Amino acid sequence: EELRYxxxxxxxxxxxxxxxxxxxxxxxxxxxxxxxxSLSTATSAAWLAAYGLFVLSENSxxxxxxxxITLIGLIIYLHFVKIDxxxxxxxxxxxxxxxxxxxxxxxxxxxIEMSQVKDVVINEAIHMQKVIxxxxxxxxxxxxxxxxxxxxxxxxxxxxxxxxxxxxxxxCQEILEQRKTAPQSS
Amino acid sequence: AMVENSPAPLxxxxxxxxxxxxxxxxxxxxxxxxxxxxxxxxxSLGLTYWPQKYWxxxxxxxLLVTIGIGYILLFGINMMSTAPLNSxxxxxxxxxKKQQQKTFQEEAIPxxxxxxxxxxxxxxxxxxx
Numbered sequence: 001e002e003l004r005y006x007x008x009x010x011x012x013x014x015x016x017x018x019x020x021x022x023x024x025x026x027x028x029x030x031x032x033x034x035x036x037x038s039l040s041t042a043t044s045a046a047w048l049a050a051y052g053l054f055v056l057s058e059n060s061x062x063x064x065x066x067x068x069i070t071l072i073g074l075i076i077y078l079h080f081v082k083i084d085x086x087x088x089x090x091x092x093x094x095x096x097x098x099x100x101x102x103x104x105x106x107x108x109x110x111x112i113e114m115s116q117v118k119d120v121v122i123n124e125a126i127h128m129q130k131v132i133x134x135x136x137x138x139x140x141x142x143x144x145x146x147x148x149x150x151x152x153x154x155x156x157x158x159x160x161x162x163x164x165x166x167x168x169x170x171x172c173q174e175i176l177e178q179r180k181t182a183p184q185s186s
Numbered sequence: 187a188m189v190e191n192s193p194a195p196l197x198x199x200x201x202x203x204x205x206x207x208x209x210x211x212x213x214x215x216x217x218x219x220x221x222x223x224x225x226x227x228x229x230s231l232g233l234t235y236w237p238q239k240y241w242x243x244x245x246x247x248x249l250l251v252t253i254g255i256g257y258i259l260l261f262g263i264n265m266m267s268t269a270p271l272n273s274x275x276x277x278x279x280x281x282x283k284k285q286q287q288k289t290f291q292e293e294a295i296p297x298x299x300x301x302x303x304x305x306x307x308x309x310x311x312x313x314x315x
Contacts, residue, residue, distance in 0.1 A: 118304075119303075119304045119307075121303050121304055121307045122307055122310075122311065123276055123277060123303060125269065125271050125276045126268050126269075127268075127271060134271060136271075136272075138277065138303075138304070146302070147278075147283065148274050148277055148278060149274075150272070150274065151271075151272050151273065151274055151276065151277060152272065153271045153272050156271070166311050169307065169311050170311065170312065173308075173312060
């Protein structure tokens with residue numbers, strides 16, 4: 001099922017929870033897709049500005065450059081910037097997989113072994129003149145059982161608000177708790 | 187008796203204040219004379235050793251531009267000093283890592299300590315069973 005939430009900046013988000021098995025859960029946060037309306041307004045504004053420059057400078061290279069830049073810029077934006085969906089796949093006793101899906105279809109994944117994972121927590125930090133809540137994975141420090149070696153922030157581009165983060169946190173904690181009750185054999 | 191620091195008026199403070207008042211007025215009149223009176227008039231009086239009049243405009247301009255840049259620089263330094271979201275400084279620090287566990291005493295207020303973030307999260311976000 002899908003639940004509706006908001007991002008830190010107010011954009012609508014959708015959270016989808018899938019239970020694949022007793023110890024495997026997938027949580028996906030979907031951001032709204034690029035709208036045709038905003039794409040058209042941006043392209044028209046850029047091309048009108050380029051036409052204005054052409055009228056002033058009488059140089060037709062301005063028009064070709066504007067078309068070229070708009071096309072290349074759109075491709076770069078869709079492939080490297082616009083993230084449509086960020087998902088978290090928690091498999092008890094195996095690890096956690098973090099996937100980011102871009103608008104062009106590209107997916108980039110990171111896998112963290114369960115032995116390296118200390119905990120999944122909601123942390124608060126200062127970010128760009130605001131204090132935001134964000135979910136992060138705390139990685140175990142091999143020398144010190146109480147220590148944290150690294151912090152891996154999650155959902156960096158969609159930045160859901162606290163109510164969505166609490167749902168994700170509760171789902172993750174249910175899987176992580178099974179680590180304590182079922183001791184590992186390795 | 188111990189010397190107390192109070193902002194009350196004192197005779198010494200009145201004298202310092204008046205000296206500063208006279209000094210600042212004198213400096214200001216001197217600055218105006220240097221900036222506005224033509225060089226020929228000053229030379230005819232015998233006063234020849236002045237800095238170039240260029241500096242009468244340049245120094246205030248330098249000062250104002252420095253103050254303006256200072257605002258932006260301070261803002262930037264603050265942003266640079268803020269720990270990024272992926273640093274362990276958002277979760278712990280040296281004092282928390284080195285703290286010793288104090289023994290729990292019945293009916294006494296528990297000692298001040300840094301509570302690990304996992305424990306804080308469980309208390310806030312997981313419902314009591």
